[in-house]
Amino acid sequence: xxxxxxxxxKDKLQNQKVFVRVDTNTTLExxxxxxxxxxxxxxxTINKLTGYGAAVVVGAHNGRSGxxxxxxxxxxxxxxxxxxxxxxxxxxxxxTYDSEYEGLNNAARDTIKNxxxxxxxxxxxxxxxxxxxxxxxIDDFAQQKFxxxxxxxxxxxYVLDGFSVAHRAHMSIVGFSKVPNMAGxxxxxxxxxxxxxxxxxxQNQTGDGRVTFIFxxxxxxxxxxxxxxxxxxxxxxxxxxxxxFSSICLIINGYDLGQPSRVPLEKKDSKGKSTLDYQExxxxxxxxxxxxxxxxxxxxxxxxxxxxxxxxxxxxxEAREKGAVLDIGEKxxxxxxxxxxxxxxxxxxxxxxxxxxxxxxxxxxQEVLQLLKENKQIFSVMGGGxxxxxxxxxxxxxxxxxxxxxxxxxxxxILAGNDLPGIAALEKSYKAS
Ligand SMILES: Nc1ncnc2c1ncn2[C@@H]1O[C@H](COP(=O)(O)OP(=O)(O)OP(=O)(O)O)[C@@H](O)[C@H]1O
Ligand SMILES: O=C(O)[C@H](O)COP(=O)(O)O
Numbered sequence: 001x002x003x004x005x006x007x008x009x010k011d012k013l014q015n016q017k018v019f020v021r022v023d024t025n026t027t028l029e030x031x032x033x034x035x036x037x038x039x040x041x042x043x044x045t046i047n048k049l050t051g052y053g054a055a056v057v058v059g060a061h062n063g064r065s066g067x068x069x070x071x072x073x074x075x076x077x078x079x080x081x082x083x084x085x086x087x088x089x090x091x092x093x094x095x096t097y098d099s100e101y102e103g104l105n106n107a108a109r110d111t112i113k114n115x116x117x118x119x120x121x122x123x124x125x126x127x128x129x130x131x132x133x134x135x136x137x138i139d140d141f142a143q144q145k146f147x148x149x150x151x152x153x154x155x156x157x158y159v160l161d162g163f164s165v166a167h168r169a170h171m172s173i174v175g176f177s178k179v180p181n182m183a184g185x186x187x188x189x190x191x192x193x194x195x196x197x198x199x200x201x202x203q204n205q206t207g208d209g210r211v212t213f214i215f216x217x218x219x220x221x222x223x224x225x226x227x228x229x230x231x232x233x234x235x236x237x238x239x240x241x242x243x244x245f246s247s248i249c250l251i252i253n254g255y256d257l258g259q260p261s262r263v264p265l266e267k268k269d270s271k272g273k274s275t276l277d278y279q280e281x282x283x284x285x286x287x288x289x290x291x292x293x294x295x296x297x298x299x300x301x302x303x304x305x306x307x308x309x310x311x312x313x314x315x316x317x318e319a320r321e322k323g324a325v326l327d328i329g330e331k332x333x334x335x336x337x338x339x340x341x342x343x344x345x346x347x348x349x350x351x352x353x354x355x356x357x358x359x360x361x362x363x364x365x366q367e368v369l370q371l372l373k374e375n376k377q378i379f380s381v382m383g384g385g386x387x388x389x390x391x392x393x394x395x396x397x398x399x400x401x402x403x404x405x406x407x408x409x410x411x412x413x414i415l416a417g418n419d420l421p422g423i424a425a426l427e428k429s430y431k432a433s
Contacts, residue, residue, distance in 0.1 A: 039083070163422075219408075227239070326357060351365045
């Protein structure tokens with residue numbers, strides 16, 4: 001994998017205008033944008049660029065059209081500004097786009113033209129643009145008004161910093177083929193982390209290691225590509241289900257958890273698919289690899305504001321009707337911990353229980369996290385956009401684990417052996433230089 005880094009261009013960036021695509025995408029907390037590790041990471045790359053004398057235009061997105069997180073980036077700008085009081089001038093001219101949302105408006109164009117070394121302009125949410133997420137070839141993206149407007153305003157270099165969005169072939173990720181592309185600090189760091197994880201997955205294939213995946217949270221669709229490839233090439237030994245993934249595994253094994261537990265499984269995502277839609281695919285994988293999937297033995301229900309645990313074959317009808325499964329139970333926690341003690345690597349994505357709905361359901365995640373913090377023989381990896389917030393809720397520093405990735409889907413895809421469009425664009429630019 002060969003691409004340019006910012007260091008390669010450090011002597012050429014003085015007074016140059018650089019467009020940097022960061023990924024600060026986050027779930028809002030009570031309607032507000034929290035200060036996240038992704039924002040702190042993006043700031044490091046921005047500071048490096050201004051440190052080399054560049055004028056920096058920052059592009060980011062938040063949410064997807066139709067979601068509550070699909071908001072203006074004014075709050076991001078305020079946070080960057082607050083975190084970076086030494087910046088001589090940081091500008092956020094409100095909406096930076098034209099009335100058709102195809103390119104920049106006059107104010108934004110003029111601001112970029114006049115942007116001086118060390119100054120920073122933060123663009124509005126890139127996904128407000130009509131063609132940011134359109135299905136288009138790389139060459140067509142390079143002709144879009146937004147890209148041309150930036151180049152006409154003097155942007156001479158492009159930096160991809162948002163590794164966590166590099167799996168999307170979007171305009172701001174792959175559309176800047178006309179100028180030199182560089183990897184930002186987040187891309188460099190995450191690729192190193194991914195390479196270490198891949199090394200450990202390869203050791204599992206040869207029987208020299210023992211890799212465990214812990215898959216929790218609500219977005220189970222993210223797991224399939226990696227599960228399929230890792231099960232096929234034997235790079236995973238055990239899969240510990242948590243979150244909605246554990247509920248669907250139990251349903252596949254014939255357990256009736258009750259209607260309230262099925263409600264989140266029936267909820268459709270932005271592609272119109274629910275967790276239950278993956279039942280058949282998952283069932284096939286579980287039947288083919290029964291020794292890999294470790295089944296929960298007990299579950300924790302939320303009933304009348306309390307945490308009540310039941311063995312999976314002893315769930316009373318009343319609990320099924322009145323409550324919902326929000327965590328794994330004590331026996332399962334012990335079982336999972338035993339599996340982890342025998343592992344040399346654990347890759348964990350998504351909380352095991354719904355700790356954010358009710359702190360009583362933090363137990364599964366908290367105990368697994370504690371073990372990973374204590375047992376330094378296990379190379380412990382956590383990934384996901386909201387992982388940073390989960391860790392801070394559990395008073396854990398990223399340094400207490402072996403590697404904390406800021407990426408969810410992008411890391412999964414790279415571990416599944418897929419090329420990421422954003423990284424491919426960096427490589428193409430390197431070859432062309
Ligand atoms: N047993 C459960 N039942 C219902 N919801 C659950 C359960 N366990 C976890 N959750 C919910 O899963 C959500 C987090 O899942 P998600 O897939 O978004 O995780 P993530 O790793 O933060 O993902 P990403 O970083 O890709 O956004 C939380 O809102 C939590 O309440
Ligand atoms: O948060 C993320 O995982 C990235 O920003 C990608 O977001 P997306 O899944 O909405 O494309």
